[in-house]
Amino acid sequence: MRILVVEDDLILADGIANALRAAGHAVDGVASGPDADAALAAAEYELVILDIELPKFDGFEVLRRLRRRKVATPVLVLTARDSVHDRIHGLDLGADDYLTKPFEMGELEARIRALVRRARGAADDRIDLGRLAVDVKGRRAYVEGRAVDLSAREFAVLEVLAARAGRVVSKEALISTVYQWDRDVSPNVMEIFVHRLRKKLQDAGVGIRTIRGLGYLLERT
Amino acid sequence: MLRTQLLWRLLPSVMVVILVASFFAYRLSLDMATDAYDAALFDSARSLAQQIEIGGGDRPSLALPRAAEEILLFDPHDRIYYRVAAADGSTVAGDERLPMPPTRLTGELPVRFYDTHVGGERVRASAYALFTRGEQPAGTVIFAETLVKRRHLLERILVTLVLPLLVITLMAALLVWYGVRSGLAPLNDLASALARRDSSDLRPVPTDRVPGEVRPAVESFNNLMTRVEAAQSAQQRFLSEAAHQLRTPLAGLSAQLDRALRAQDYEAIKPALDQLRGASRRVTRLVNQLLTIARAEPGADPSREFAEFDLAALVQATCREWVPDALAAGVDLGFAGDPGPVWVLGHESFVTEMLNNLIDNALRYGARAGQAVTVRLASDPQPELTVEDEGPGVPPEERTRIFERFHRISGSAAGGAGLGLAIVREIARSHGAQAWVEPAADGRGAVFHVRFPPQKMNRRPSV
Numbered sequence: 001m002r003i004l005v006v007e008d009d010l011i012l013a014d015g016i017a018n019a020l021r022a023a024g025h026a027v028d029g030v031a032s033g034p035d036a037d038a039a040l041a042a043a044e045y046e047l048v049i050l051d052i053e054l055p056k057f058d059g060f061e062v063l064r065r066l067r068r069r070k071v072a073t074p075v076l077v078l079t080a081r082d083s084v085h086d087r088i089h090g091l092d093l094g095a096d097d098y099l100t101k102p103f104e105m106g107e108l109e110a111r112i113r114a115l116v117r118r119a120r121g122a123a124d125d126r127i128d129l130g131r132l133a134v135d136v137k138g139r140r141a142y143v144e145g146r147a148v149d150l151s152a153r154e155f156a157v158l159e160v161l162a163a164r165a166g167r168v169v170s171k172e173a174l175i176s177t178v179y180q181w182d183r184d185v186s187p188n189v190m191e192i193f194v195h196r197l198r199k200k201l202q203d204a205g206v207g208i209r210t211i212r213g214l215g216y217l218l219e220r221t
Numbered sequence: 222m223l224r225t226q227l228l229w230r231l232l233p234s235v236m237v238v239i240l241v242a243s244f245f246a247y248r249l250s251l252d253m254a255t256d257a258y259d260a261a262l263f264d265s266a267r268s269l270a271q272q273i274e275i276g277g278g279d280r281p282s283l284a285l286p287r288a289a290e291e292i293l294l295f296d297p298h299d300r301i302y303y304r305v306a307a308a309d310g311s312t313v314a315g316d317e318r319l320p321m322p323p324t325r326l327t328g329e330l331p332v333r334f335y336d337t338h339v340g341g342e343r344v345r346a347s348a349y350a351l352f353t354r355g356e357q358p359a360g361t362v363i364f365a366e367t368l369v370k371r372r373h374l375l376e377r378i379l380v381t382l383v384l385p386l387l388v389i390t391l392m393a394a395l396l397v398w399y400g401v402r403s404g405l406a407p408l409n410d411l412a413s414a415l416a417r418r419d420s421s422d423l424r425p426v427p428t429d430r431v432p433g434e435v436r437p438a439v440e441s442f443n444n445l446m447t448r449v450e451a452a453q454s455a456q457q458r459f460l461s462e463a464a465h466q467l468r469t470p471l472a473g474l475s476a477q478l479d480r481a482l483r484a485q486d487y488e489a490i491k492p493a494l495d496q497l498r499g500a501s502r503r504v505t506r507l508v509n510q511l512l513t514i515a516r517a518e519p520g521a522d523p524s525r526e527f528a529e530f531d532l533a534a535l536v537q538a539t540c541r542e543w544v545p546d547a548l549a550a551g552v553d554l555g556f557a558g559d560p561g562p563v564w565v566l567g568h569e570s571f572v573t574e575m576l577n578n579l580i581d582n583a584l585r586y587g588a589r590a591g592q593a594v595t596v597r598l599a600s601d602p603q604p605e606l607t608v609e610d611e612g613p614g615v616p617p618e619e620r621t622r623i624f625e626r627f628h629r630i631s632g633s634a635a636g637g638a639g640l641g642l643a644i645v646r647e648i649a650r651s652h653g654a655q656a657w658v659e660p661a662a663d664g665r666g667a668v669f670h671v672r673f674p675p676q677k678m679n680r681r682p683s684v
Contacts, residue, residue: 166545167541168540168541211554212555214537214541214556217544217548
């Protein structure tokens with residue numbers, strides 16, 4: 001994938017470019033507003049990582065010119081300023097995501113993956129967690145290749161938990177994936193689903209943890 | 222400007238006083254002058270009357286010698302008219318153009334003064350009744366004069382009255398103008414002294430040369446200066462403390478970098494790099510905390526951006542974000558209490574930051590692996606957020622000081638700069654909320670409280 005990195009701090013630009021090249025991307029780097037504008041007019045990129053505080057004219061201006069040319073390339077804005085006002089301004093101008101300095105490279109890489117996936121219009125259709133594989137398209141789950149016998153609703157709950165593995169999903173969010181919002185469902189119903197899922201996924205290498213008052217979390221065991 | 226203002230207020234009232242005073246003085250002198258001229262007029266009428274004889278048939282007749290008539294009728298300024306009329310109104314002598322008095326003269330009131338006209342000219346007339354020996358009306362003597370000398374007198378009265386008054390008004394204006402200027406001179410001195418001051422010079426202004434009326438203002442100003450100086454030196458201490466706090470992880474960074482640069486192979490570099498990662502995280506966290514403090518500063522006044530939000534949703538979302546960190550540390554982080562909505566007026570991202578610091582504090586110093594941290598939310602009678610841990614607790618003598626900037630309990634676990642709870646206190650304060658710490662009910666662990674003020678819109682019916 002071809003990525004343009006617009007960053008005038010050379011140490012940071014070097015760090016980003018090296019990490020992205022190591023991940024197999026083709027990276028071009030520029031360090032000023034006009035250079036970024038020229039690079040974006042000359043070549044086609046799949047992603048732009050754009051700093052706001054730039055020499056000559058700033059990243060907001062680069063973004064404005066890019067969107068004026070009707071170029072839809074995803075833009076990830078980097079900035080040292082994290083005021084809500086700046087964030088809204090950037091998103092209004094057509095930025096796709098926002099990252100505040102300093103950040104960790106892992107965070108940047110995750111954001112890039114999400115942006116590109118969104119731009120290509122496809123979500124992951126397969127989630128692998130330990131011995132568990134969730135086939136989102138086929139609506140089936142496998143443990144070491146063997147299909148797990150799940151009802152449609154059990155699969156829906158597992159799908160949400162797996163997609164957000166390692167993070168807490170609230171009971172309400174899980175219920176709303178299983179039932180219509182206008183149906184009056186007791187929150188306890190989720191305990192039944194989770195209980196059944198735990199049983200069926202006993203040797204899948206994952207566990208569903210109950211987080212007091214907050215929801216459930218799928219984790220590798 | 223003060224002078225113009227004073228003049229505008231003073232001059233109209235001075236003018237009104239002067240006009241009213243002039244009016245009454247004028248009326249008084251006019252009355253007195255009229256009385257004097259009228260008396261002279263009456264004397265002339267009576268002198269004329271003495272020359273009249275009441276003859277047969279009770280008809281008056283005038284036998285006035287030529288010389289006497291000239292004396293009587295001579296006046297240097299005015300034209301003189303006279304008329305002697307019989308009881309039936311017929312003219313016996315004099316000018317019959319001179320009108321009779323408007324009312325009949327009687328025995329009780331034999332004299333009358335009145336204004337009338339002769340040949341189109343205004344005159345002042347004095348009528349004097351004549352009686353027979355039998356006290357019967359015999360006729361009337363009228364003596365009149367034009368108004369020339371009376372008008373002269375009037376003009377002189379006006380000039381002598383009004384001119385000094387005008388002079389007085391002018392002097393009052395000048396007095397105000399220059400009086401205010403000299404009265405304000407100490408203020409001007411004060412202003413130029415302040416203008417010449419260096420911006421770092423926050424000493425109080427000397428009050429000995431300041432007029433008493435202005436002293437309270439100057440003293441308040443001096444009070445403000447003292448407070449500004451206190452705030453400024455607090456800022457200065459904060460800045461240098463912050464820089465010192467940054468030095469430590471930077472020194473670590475630098476040391477680990479040198480170690481990595483000297484290393485020969487990856488196995489030797491790796492531990493240094495892990496340490497570098499840790500140091501860089503500490504710097505990042507510290508800088509973020511410093512920025513939060515700067516934005517939550519009382520002077521920044523976040524209340525302009527206050528909006529209503531559901532505190533229960535915010536608390537639960539924030540707790541969910543922290544669960545992975547808590548699990549990694551082996552801590553059981555949970556939420557209990559009001560599931561919401563609990564409506565609060567405030568700054569959502571600041572309140573999130575406050576809770577972040579409370580949970581971070583509990584995970585860092587409060588709870589060890591296998592212990593629990595519980596975040597609670599109550600909404601009645603007012604929103605109250607608590608974060609409870611099962612750790613060592615906070616000694617009584619530290620319970621206030623831990624909320625101060627850069628204060629750390631000595632001997633506590635490493636890593637923090639002592640800013641987290643200061644951020645909690647400052648954000649709580651900007652929301653009118655109280656923040657404090659208590660020991661847990663069973664004496665084990667600490668409970669951090671943040672009590673919000675009662676909310677007007679609490680528990681809005683959910684749609």
